[in-house]
Amino acid sequence: MDGREIRNCMGRFATGVTIVTCDTEEGTHGLTANSFTSVSLDPPLVxxxxxxxxxxxxxxxxxxxTVNILREEQQDVAMHFAGRPLAVxxxxxxxxxxxxxxKDTLAYIECEPWAEYDGGDHILYVGKVQDFKYNEGNPLGYYCGKFSAVVTKSV
Incomplete structure (x- = not known):
């Protein structure tokens, strides 16, 4: 199978955008990730x-x-952690x-390590939720390889 075509197909699934952060002896680090999901409520796992x-x-x-869920106006933050760091x-x-x-994300979810699995060319990290908070606002979306607005409507 053609990897590019598989990626193009999977890109049809719209996702949110997160920055996963952690602390090490060298400081705080982060990476942009859109492969994130809730796994369980009891116990709470992501x-x-x-x-x-x-x-x-x-x-x-x-x-x-910590999984930091980005707001729609935080595209520059996503790019910073995706390997295109800004000077400031x-x-x-x-x-x-x-x-x-x-600071100032749509939500955050702090996790302790729960499990780690081989996922082909990825590693799947499962974390047990220890703390979280969410705020009002619109999320930054990702669709077909591009940032996208997520339209929210009141029902």
Whole structure:
């Protein structure tokens, strides 16, 4: 199968955009991820899928992490952590319960490591939720390889 065509097909599934952050002895690190999902409510578990070629992979291994869900106006933050850092970072850090997180996101979910699985060319990190908070606003979306608005309507 053609990997590019598989990617194009999977890109038809619209997702939100997150920054996964963790602390190490070298400081706080983050990576942009749209492969994120809730797994369980009891116990509360989430999953993040990380490419094995990503520098941040070893930093997440057996480490607490925070999933920061981005607002629609935080595209520059997503690009910063996707390997296109800006000279002046477009975000501020704030101290979390388990590790530093991004300030002013739509939501954050702080996790302790729960399990780790081989997922082909990715590693699947499952975290047990220890703390979370969400705010009002619109999420940053990702569709067909591009950032996208997510239209929210009142019912």
């Amino acid at each position: 999953l993040v899928s990380v490419d094995k070629k990503t520098k941040a992979l070893k930093r997440l291994k057996k480490n607490c992490f 970072p477009p975000f501020d850090w704030e101290e979390g319960t388990l590790c530093n997180r991004l």
